Amino acid sequence: MTFGQLLKTYKWWTLFTILLGFSSTGLSLLVPKLAARAIDTGDFSSWSPTFTTLIIIGASAFVVVIIQIFTSNYLSEKVALDLRNQLIKKISRQSFQYIDESTPGQLQTIFTSDIEAVKAIIVQGFVTLLSALLTLIGAIIFLLNTNLRLALYTISIIPLLAVAFGLIFGSIGKLFQATQENIQSIYANINETITGSALIRILHGGYEEVKKFKVVNENAKKIGFSIVKGFALLVPIVVLLANVATLIIIWFGGKQVINGTMTLGDFSAFLSYSAMFIWPIFVLGFVGPSISRGLVSLKRINNVIAANIKEESGTYEGDIQGDIEFKNVSLIYKTENGSDKTVLKNISFKIHAKTKNAIVGPTAAGKSQLFYLMSGLIVPTEGEIFIDNRPLSEYKISSLLKHIGLVFQDSILFNTSFRENIAFTSESEKNRDILNKAIETAELTQLVKELPDGLETMVSERGTSLSGGQKQRLMLARALAVNPQILLLDDFTARVDQNTESLILGNVSKNFPEVTLVSITQKIEPIKNYEQIIVLMEGEIIGTGTHQQLLKESFEYRQIFESQMSTDTIKS
C-alpha cells in the first residue's frame, strides 16, 4: 500500500497525533509572546498573570509531549506490526517455488531493515515533520502578526529552500535502493558462512570468506559515503538561509526599532519566532533522508505483499486410495541465460494403490522432482497427473498433503522440540497413538528414551546434535505421523545402516500395510520384491517392471544391479 493508504488505515491515530502536534506546538509558540509582553509592559512582579500562564503552559506542554511520544511511538510500532503480519500471511501462503527462487537474504531484509525504514518515516519523519511544519506555519503567522513587512522579508527564503531540497532528494533516491540490495547480499554472505562453517574450517577457507565479505562490505561503505556526501550539502544550505534570515531581521528590524516603528519587546519576540522558524527548516533537512529512505523501503515491502499467489482451484477434499498416474509429464525450467532446461521428459507411469514401488537411476536432479509433482508442490510444464483417476488439479492441495508423507533427501529439522519436529504440535493430543506408531516404525523409540526431556527435548537448529541417520529417521517419523496413504521416500536409506534399514522397511510394511510406497533409492537389494521398479535416467523413463523383468529387458538396470553387492556374500 502507498504511504497515503497507510495513513488512511490509521487515520484516527494520525489525527490524534496531529492534534497533539498542534497543541504542543501552539503551547511552545505562546511562550516567546508572553515573555515579550512581560518585557514590554515592564510587568516585573512574580505573581502576575503572565507568570501563572507560563507555568500552566509549561505543565500542559509536559503532559501533551508525553502523550505525543506515546502515540507516535505506538503508531509507528503498530504500522510495523501490521506490515509484518501482512508479510507473514503472504509468505506462508506462497508457493514453494517462490520461496526457493527469492534471492537469499531478500525476505530477511524486507522483514527487518525495510520495516525499520518505514517506521522511521513515522517516528522521525512523519510526526517530527508534522510538528516542524506546524511550528513553521505557526511561527510565520506570529511573525506576520508581529511585523508584517519584516515577516515578508524573512519568509522570502522558503522558495529557495524548496528548490535546493528537491534537487538533493531527487538524486539520492536511487542510492537507498542500492543500500537495501547491499544489505541483502550481506545477509546471504553471512548465511553461507554459517551453514558452511564445518567445511570452511576443514579447508581453512576463512580467508576466502573474508574476501567475499569484504566485497559486499566495501560496497556498503561506498554507498554510505555517497549518501553522506549528498546530505552534507543540506546543512550549509539551511544554515546559510537561516543566517540570512537572522541578518535581515537584525538589520531591518533594528532600523525599525531605531525609527520607532517597532517596540523592543516585539523585536525580542520576533527574534524568538525567527528561531522557531529556523528550527523546522533544520528538521526538514534532518528528517528528509529518513522519509526518502522509508518510501523506497515501503515500495519493496509492497512488492512482496502484492505478489501473485496462484489461487487454489481444486476443491476435492476426500480421502484417497493411493493410485498415482503420470501422463506425458514434462518439467522444463528456464535457466539464467534464458535457455530451457528439461528436468523431466514425457514421463508416463502408473502406480497402484497399496503397492510398493521404487525409482532407481543415476545421480541427477529429476527423481526428487517427481515427488514434488506427485504432491502438488510444483506443477508440470506439460502433461497431467492423476490421483485415484482424478486430476491433481481438482484436489485441494492442502487437504491432499494430509494424506501424503514426503521424506526429503536432505535433513530438515526445526529448532523446536522433538514432538514438534515430528507432529508440529506442542500439546499432547488425541493422535498420541499415531505419534507413537510413527516413532516406533522409524526405530526411534530407543533414542527418545535416552533424551533428557523425552519428546520435549529441543532439537538444536539444523539438528547439529544428531547423526545423519538419526535425522533421517526423525524425518520419516514426521512423514508417518501424518498417517499417510502415500509414502514418498527420497533416498531415505542412504544414511541408515543395513540392519536398521531392513528393520524400518519391515516396520513400515507391518504398521502401515495399506500405504502406497514410492521409494527413490540406489540400492536394489532391499527393493527386489517390490511390485514395480521404474528406471529413470537423465529425466526419461527407460524401463518399468519387476526386478526380474528389468534384469532381462534393461541393460542399464542390469548394470546398476551388477555394480552392487551380490546377495550371496551378505547372507554368509
Next chain:
Amino acid sequence: MTKIYSLDKKESNVITPLGVKASTGDFFSYLKEDKSKLIFAFIFIFMNSTANTVSPFLVSKAIDRYISVGNVDGLLNIILILAGVATITIATGYAQSMLIGRISQRTLYRLKEGLFAKLQSLPTAFFNQNKAGDLMSRINNDTDKINQFLSQWIGQFIGVMFSLFGVVCFSLYLNWKLSLVMMSMVIFIYIITLLFSPKIRKENKKNLEANSDFSAALQENLTNFRVVAAYSKRDYLENHLEKKNNATFKSALRSGFANRIFEPSYEFFGAIALILVLSYGFHLISIGGATVGVLIAFVAYTQRFYDPMKTLATAFGAIQLASAAWVRLQEVLSLENNLKTENQKGDESGKPKLRLELKNVSFSYDDKNMVIENANLSFEPGKTYALVGPTGGGKSTLASIMAHLYDPTLGVVYLNGKDITIYSQEETSKEISVILQDPILFTGTVAENILYANTDFTNVSIDDLNRVLEHKGFKDVIKRFENGLSTTIKQNGAGLSIGQKQLISFMRAILREPKLLILDEATANIDTVTEAILNKTLEALPPETTKIIIAHRLNTIKDADEIMFVNGRHVTPAGSYEQAIRMITDAKRNS
C-alpha cells in the same frame, strides 16, 4: 565442553548508573584509526558551536549598543561581523558533516569486518550452539544501531556539548547570577537521568533480543520452507511468526517509550528555568543589576541552553540503544576459540611413521555423555580403512575429531607423529581433507566451488581445470552439469540433488591431494554406477594417501585394508571383511 559458545547464556556486564562507561572502552578502539579525522571534526564542531553561540551575544550587543541608541552605522558593522560568523558556521558545518559521515561509515565497516573475522576464528562448536538468524541480526542490525548513533548523533551530541559550554561561558560573563539561575534545573535533570538509565538500557537490550529472535525464526522457516509446504503447515508457520512478531511489538513499545521519556522532562525543566530567569531578571533590572538587553539575551540563552538539552535527551536514548547493541556485539567479539592450535607444548612423541594415531581418545559434547570412549587407533600411510557401524554410533564424531574440528576430551590425536594441536589450521587443512555427509556449496560456479580455498590452483583457467580434472578421471562426472564447470550454483546448490553436490565435493577434495582423506558417507546419496567412477578417482590419488571411509554400503568398503567397527562409544577393529559383515549383521544399534 559445555555450551561455552552459546550466546543465549550470556549475561551482560554490570551496568553503571549512566549505563555507558562499562562497555565503551573497547568501542573507542574502533574509532582510533580515524583519530586525526576525529580531531579535525572536533575542531570544526567547536568552531561551529562557538560561532553559533556568539550570535546571540552579538545580537545582544547590537540591541544594547546600537539599536537602543539609534546608531545605524554601528549596527551595520555588527551585521558584517555577524555575516562573517555565519560564513564560519556554514563552512565548519559542512566540513563537520562530511567528516562525521566518513568516520561513521568507516567505523561501521570496521565493526562488520571485525565481527565477520571473529566468526571465522571461532570453531565449529560455536556455529552448532547458535542460530543463523541471530548472528545475521547482530552483524547487520545491531551494527546499524551503532552507525545511526555515530552518523546522526555524534555530531549533534558533541556540537551540543560545545554549544552548552559556549552558552555557559558567555552567560556567566554576561551576568553570573542570572546564569546560575538559568542553569539551576540541571541538577534535577541529572538526577532523573541517573535514575532511569539502567531501566532504559534493559528495555533496549530486550528489544534487540526480540528482533534477533524473530530473525532467527524467520531464517529457519525460510530455509525449511519445503517441509512447511509439503506438510501443509502454513498455519503453523503463520502462527509461529505472528507470535514472535507480537513479542517484538511489545518490546519495541516499551523501549521506544523509554528512549524518549527524557524529552518532556527536560522541556518541563526548561520552562521552569525560563520562568525563574524572567522573574529574577526583572528583579535585577528593577534594582539596576542588569539591562533589558541582557534579559533579552538571557531569554535567548535559556532557549539555547535547554533546547539542546532536549536534543541531548533524544541523543541519550540513542546512546542507550547503541550501547545495548554494542553489548550484543561484544558478546560475540569477546569469545575466544578454545580449540587448541599452534600449541607449543604439544607432545611430539607419537610414532612418526603413522599418518594418524588416536591414543586413549575419549570425547563428549557436553561433558556428560561420552560419545567416544578410549579409542586407540592407528592409520598408516597408503592404506584404506573403513569405519562401519550402525547409525548414531559415533562415526561422524570420530571423523570430526580426526579432522581436528574438535579437541578430544581425553587423550591425544597424533598427526605424522606430532600432537595435532601443534599444527595451525592451515597446516592441518593441507594434510587432511574431509568429504562431509551433507555437502556444502557456495554461490558461484562449479569451478569456483572446486577451487575453493585451494592455494595451489590460483588463477587457473576453466580449460586448464577441465584438463586437470579429466586427467584425474572426472570427465564423466563433469558432464553431469549442464554447463560443465561453468554451471552456476545458487544458494547452497538449490536445484541440484545431494548426489550432484557430492560430486563437486569429491572433485574439490581430491584436487587438494591431501595425505589423509576422510570420506564420511560420501557416496551414500550416489548411485552405485557413479560410485564406481568416483572410487576409481580415489585410486588416482598418490599411493601414500591414507583413506578413511565411513560407510554403510558393503561394496563401498569391500576394498578396505582394515575395517573398524564403531558402535556406541567403542571402536573395535573388525579385521577381515567377512568378520566385519558378521559384526554388522549381528550388531544391535544403540540409539
